[in-house]
Amino acid sequence: MTTEDRLRDAFRADAETIQSGTIRPAPAAPEAARRGSELGADRPPGGLHLPAGLRRARGASRPRLPRPGRVRGLRPAGGDAGWARSRPAVAALAAATAVAAIAVAATVAGGSGGSRSGALSVLGAPTPPAPRYLVGTVQLGHARGLGIFNAQTGKRTGVVRPPARGMSFLTVAATAPGRFIAAAVHSSPHNCSSTRLYRLTLTSRGKLARLAPLPGGRVSGTLTSLGASAGGRVIAYAANHCNGRPGWLGVIRPVTGQSRQWPLRSEGLLDLTLTPDGRTVYFLNTQVLEGDGSIRAMSTSAPAGPMTRRARIVLPAGSASGSGGSIALAGHGRILLACQEIQDTAVLTAYRAATGGELAVLHTWPHVDVSPCTLTAAASGGYLLISDIGTHLWRMQLGSGGTRQLPIATDAVDQVAW
Amino acid sequence: MAADAVVQELYRAHALTLVRLAHMLVRDRESAEDIVQDAFVRLYRALPRLRDHDQVLPYLRTIVINGCRSALRGRQRAARRRVEHDPPGASAEAAVLLSEDRRAVFAALARLPRRSREVLVLRFYLDLSDTEIAAALGVSRGTVSSTASRAVTALGRELRELEEYP
Numbered sequence: 001m002t003t004e005d006r007l008r009d010a011f012r013a014d015a016e017t018i019q020s021g022t023i024r025p026a027p028a029a030p031e032a033a034r035r036g037s038e039l040g041a042d043r044p045p046g047g048l049h050l051p052a053g054l055r056r057a058r059g060a061s062r063p064r065l066p067r068p069g070r071v072r073g074l075r076p077a078g079g080d081a082g083w084a085r086s087r088p089a090v091a092a093l094a095a096a097t098a099v100a101a102i103a104v105a106a107t108v109a110g111g112s113g114g115s116r117s118g119a120l121s122v123l124g125a126p127t128p129p130a131p132r133y134l135v136g137t138v139q140l141g142h143a144r145g146l147g148i149f150n151a152q153t154g155k156r157t158g159v160v161r162p163p164a165r166g167m168s169f170l171t172v173a174a175t176a177p178g179r180f181i182a183a184a185v186h187s188s189p190h191n192c193s194s195t196r197l198y199r200l201t202l203t204s205r206g207k208l209a210r211l212a213p214l215p216g217g218r219v220s221g222t223l224t225s226l227g228a229s230a231g232g233r234v235i236a237y238a239a240n241h242c243n244g245r246p247g248w249l250g251v252i253r254p255v256t257g258q259s260r261q262w263p264l265r266s267e268g269l270l271d272l273t274l275t276p277d278g279r280t281v282y283f284l285n286t287q288v289l290e291g292d293g294s295i296r297a298m299s300t301s302a303p304a305g306p307m308t309r310r311a312r313i314v315l316p317a318g319s320a321s322g323s324g325g326s327i328a329l330a331g332h333g334r335i336l337l338a339c340q341e342i343q344d345t346a347v348l349t350a351y352r353a354a355t356g357g358e359l360a361v362l363h364t365w366p367h368v369d370v371s372p373c374t375l376t377a378a379a380s381g382g383y384l385l386i387s388d389i390g391t392h393l394w395r396m397q398l399g400s401g402g403t404r405q406l407p408i409a410t411d412a413v414d415q416v417a418w
Numbered sequence: 419m420a421a422d423a424v425v426q427e428l429y430r431a432h433a434l435t436l437v438r439l440a441h442m443l444v445r446d447r448e449s450a451e452d453i454v455q456d457a458f459v460r461l462y463r464a465l466p467r468l469r470d471h472d473q474v475l476p477y478l479r480t481i482v483i484n485g486c487r488s489a490l491r492g493r494q495r496a497a498r499r500r501v502e503h504d505p506p507g508a509s510a511e512a513a514v515l516l517s518e519d520r521r522a523v524f525a526a527l528a529r530l531p532r533r534s535r536e537v538l539v540l541r542f543y544l545d546l547s548d549t550e551i552a553a554a555l556g557v558s559r560g561t562v563s564s565t566a567s568r569a570v571t572a573l574g575r576e577l578r579e580l581e582e583y584p
Binding site: 003004006007008009010011012013014015017018020023024025026027029139224240374387388389410411414 | 547549559574
């Protein structure tokens, strides 16, 4: 019996110890309520939150995150001396190879408080058009399907229902504009080991063109993260065993049918990303899953075996002294973007993917009483999708650092890709 | 419909589930019922200002969860001050009715951080979606997702430890 099954069983049994008819009757209306007076006493104890809908109904505006911008909000996280130290303007990122000259320029804004803004300039590589459509998991009745959204208008242009009854889509990754890999799993906990990967293709109008099983795309565990190389020649995923124990990092090459796995030991792998060529997988050994908080990289051709011996540390634990977080790659896999929670601030930072050297703090969102943002790089490059922060999804153009709120509420979609 | 009738109907529909929810978090029947009674008293006052009645149940859940937090904080304060109080263990009735395996689950659950316990109860007892859990706890869906993953893993570890070293 899995941990989840044991929980459900225990909760069900515990619930049955309290039977209908044995609890007290409803309380009488308090006098003040009968008079209709405004007591303002319905705040939960301890000054804790109320549901967003209720807050709006009461006219008390929900604390809003500051609108991200290129300069505003880019300030050190309060209380962390590490962020207060002076950093030189980031010089050109010397190309390890002579192929593309990728330079990163960090514009340090003057003024008190150390405000700074950062932008990544991919020299010689014009920014591609922003993705037209994004795909995210959405609730469809009792199952989770996929919603296709126009990234400009926010309109839902299509829906992909789960491929079979009892299944739900779990997560999705983009391989190219309009092309995705999606993972679907049986909703029943008894079928935990039946995760299947599917190829998804959109029409130019944002409708589903094709949904087909990915060759070799059967995963015997619970998927926690999914990544794809450009074109989808390499798929990487992290999976846990059905009982919740750490599972493995897996790589599938659909063209050749090859797959390889590396068992997880102490790693708490929640977020991974592949370089566009599919040669390297970067992952966050997140503290959320008892990891050490480091960011590591591993060749997807590494021999099978314990991952601790195969993966190199790009950012050691403590260097990005936050918890949780999300990572993405930009600049043809040469720039590593990490969003980390440091105290109550979400910080988006760019690093050299090869060495872990810090390039620029691209943005900060102070006073974020939620998990750090989730990053999704566009398959076409040049753009970053930022979710799980505030009420709407955000788009960042990496070349300019400019951000724009997308007309898609974070409530509307869960796992997203574009 | 008058406020009295609305609340009475809501009580009939949801009080039992909410008492069970509170019981799973505070492990004490009396406290659980107190918390739910208090939640409905608050609902009387809030009802005239609730434009969206779809928000009533999420509101009640939030008030109950916050009430459980207050109750548990009160117990911790009492413990620090060495004040006599009922232990936060399972009620005698529940202890009798629950099997050893189920008691082990609740013992392991009690070792988890507060938010982890709340996420697990909301997900595996009430079968709420991540969005609904996020609304009830006032956190993001990402936090719910990561907390749930961590909590299930940690709970499995605690259960193994309890089984190996009871």
